[in-house]
Amino acid sequence: MQLKSLYFRLASKDPVGISGARTALISASVLLVLLSVAFGQDAIEPFAIQVTVNYLDMELQEIGGSTYLAWHIYGVNPGDTAAMELGEAVHLVNNCNVLVDLFSTVRDFPDSGTADTLWMPWEVWTIGGVDTCGFRWASEAIHAVPPFSNGVPIYTASTPVEADIPAGEDRYLFAWLLLPTDGEYGEQHRLISEILITPAIAH
């Protein structure tokens, strides 16, 4: 028994060695647990999606910069062709961020100022006829009167006035009105022409 006690005393006389080893062991265990928590529980990987929404915005302005409201044509004869002059052109300010196609429609607006029971709406076709008019738009990159041949007949919205207009590139629009060759005289007509732009990539 004395020898056994001596043995344990000798062992207990090395407190630094034993508790130091235990501390190191516990520390190592904690470190392993922490490492497993840090590296073992989840992982994250990112990637980016780059996307731009087609931004379609335009303004129709007079050459002076104010909003374009109307092209007034006065006192024309049946069968005449009225053409926009340089100062009457429509400045299309292109604020789009994408390649666009330019379309147009035109129709005779039925509440004309002098409309009465004799008033008949004009049909819109490629050329003038009885109660039928023709209408053309030309889309130009520079502010100069184009030849009549540049005009695109507007009688169906499926044909673009101009296709693939680059993003942000302005245009100057010139119109021709081919008046009816016959019909009710003395009635005022007000034609509404809508300008439409759509992303060219959609076609």
Added chain:
Amino acid sequence: MKQYIIIIGLVIIFGAIAGFAESSDNFTITVTCNYIDFELKTADNSAEYTDWPVGNVNEGETVEMTTGAGGDHIYVENTSNVNLEFKAYSNSVAPGPCGYGTPVAWSPGGAAGLNTYYLRLGKGELGAVPGTYTDITGEDLGGAILYYSTIAGESYHLYTKLTAPNPADDGCSHTITVYIVAIAP
């Protein structure tokens, strides 16, 4: 003589005590930490996947990653040693001014809306888009599981379907950052 007998006796006793006083045995602890590691690679597994350049889309238009080795979908190279849940979330910040409207930050949603995009992810094949997608509506960790890998280290093809906001307030280039998260359940 007696002394010798006593000494021999003590030696025998000491030896016996020494023999029984110290005994050892051992056992082995075998442990493997969950090793979770994966990478987003290009469809042909040739390079790191960093971005999906969608480019211009119409408001409300839906675009989807393409199939094949030359497609723009993602190959998830999984080198984990444990089954995993794959989740995802996304977020986006307002871009700088670009001249096309006032930039507004987009956010994810369950459907496209005002400055809100609709993002879906799904597991497909190299040559086939997913049959079903998971809506990714969260902006931080959590949310729906887009895929549960029941085979440790199973790599797979990941597809994204995106519907652009409708309407959107601006025409600037937006960056949506998508985070793929692998979690040991």
